[in-house]
Amino acid sequence: xxxxxxxxxxxxxxxxxxxxxxxxxxxxxxxxxxxxxxxxxxxxxxxxxxxxxxxxxxxxxxxxxxxxxxxxxxxxxxxxxxxxxxxxxxxxxxxxxxxxxxxxxxxxxxxxxxxxxxxxxxxxxxxxxxxxxxxxxxxxxxxxxxxxxxxxxxxxxxxxxxxxxxxxxxxxxxxxxxxxxxxxxxxxxxxxxxxxxxxxxxxxxxxxxxxxxxxxxxxxxxxxxxxxxxxxxxxxxxxxxxxxxxxxxxxxxxxxxxxxxxxxxxxx
Numbered sequence: 001x002x003x004x005x006x007x008x009x010x011x012x013x014x015x016x017x018x019x020x021x022x023x024x025x026x027x028x029x030x031x032x033x034x035x036x037x038x039x040x041x042x043x044x045x046x047x048x049x050x051x052x053x054x055x056x057x058x059x060x061x062x063x064x065x066x067x068x069x070x071x072x073x074x075x076x077x078x079x080x081x082x083x084x085x086x087x088x089x090x091x092x093x094x095x096x097x098x099x100x101x102x103x104x105x106x107x108x109x110x111x112x113x114x115x116x117x118x119x120x121x122x123x124x125x126x127x128x129x130x131x132x133x134x135x136x137x138x139x140x141x142x143x144x145x146x147x148x149x150x151x152x153x154x155x156x157x158x159x160x161x162x163x164x165x166x167x168x169x170x171x172x173x174x175x176x177x178x179x180x181x182x183x184x185x186x187x188x189x190x191x192x193x194x195x196x197x198x199x200x201x202x203x204x205x206x207x208x209x210x211x212x213x214x215x216x217x218x219x220x221x222x223x224x225x226x227x228x229x230x231x232x233x234x235x236x237x238x239x240x241x242x243x244x245x246x247x248x249x250x251x252x253x254x255x256x257x258x259x260x261x262x263x264x265x266x267x268x
Contacts (some may be wrong), residue, residue: 025059027051031061032070032084041077097221097230098130101261105132105232107126108257112250114236116257118221119155119164120229122147126156126173129230151179151191153217154206155231161198162220162228168195181212203251204233205243213238217250219258224266232258 034042034050042050048058063076065071069083101118109116110134118130125147150156150171160171177186185191198204207215218233234250241249 002071004156007193027057028061028065031065033081035084040173043076043077045209063234069106091242097261097265099265101130101232102264104257104260105130107166108132108234108253109134111253112234113160113248114234116232116234117155118230118232118261119218120231121159122154124155124171126150126231128155128161148210149178149180151175151177152206152210153186154204154218154235156232157195157198157204157206158218158220158231158233160250161195161204172237180210181208182213183208185209193213203247203255205246207238207243215241215246217254219251219254221265228264235250 030051031047034047044055044062047053047062048055051058051061053061062073064073065079066073067083071084072081073076073079082132097118097120105116105118105201116132117128119126119128121127126149128144128148130144131144148156150160158190162167163171172188172192177188177191178184179186199236203217205215205217205221210216214235215238216233216235218231220228221230221232223229232254234254236246
């Protein structure tokens with residue numbers, strides 16, 4: 001099948017040159033990320049120190065965000081306002097995947113008694129956007145929004161396997177592959193072969209690569225164009241079970257859940 005050659009125009013984005021980037025916007029986004037650590041508020045001096053900018057620059061950043069309603073001043077400190085949640089909700093509303101998938105995740109969780117998640121790829125990480133936990137005492141308790149290295153997580157690998165050839169090659173060339181357990185695959189050649197196999201088989205089973213003694217099994221979710229946009233998976237304590245058992249026990253129910261979610265995704 002011939003490849004489509006894209007012609008660069010003013011509306012297409014290529015790798016940006018440094019002089020094309022808005023430094024002030026970058027600093028503003030970095031300022032908002034400072035609050036992600038859970039701080040109640042930040043002073044102008046703290047912002048200047050943490051962003052490594054002058055107090056005058058910190059003042060302009062803070063005043064801009066206050067003017068637009070994302071921050072409010074309380075004494076010497078600047079605190080987030082509820083409006084900042086619009087930035088996250090705008091993304092979820094555009095896809096609405098967590099809300100659409102929740103009944104199916106709940107049903108799958110009740111059926112198999114294991115933690116169920118939906119993840120999406122963000123650069124080199126897989127981010128959980130939906131999660132259901134079983135009521136059993138021993139469970140894998142990971143919050144929505146948690147970021148994990150894509151190469152060492154079953155959800156991440158089905159997403160990496162779904163990338164086009166060029167994007168996958170860029171990832172394999174640039175990603176930092178660290179040894180998280182004695183079993184973590186860090187060879188780029190081995191990972192490349194594994195991703196090809198996952199794409200062919202349509203699922204990924206991962207054992208003890210992110211955390212020793214834990215396992216995951218995941219399948220991709222496709223949109224109406226056939227593009228992999230997310231993944232749905234199970235995570236569990238491995239115990240005495242092996243890969244063959246996990247796939248026989250969980251893969252049919254997981255695939256059926258993915259098909260139900262895709263039916264809704266592809267109808268939108």
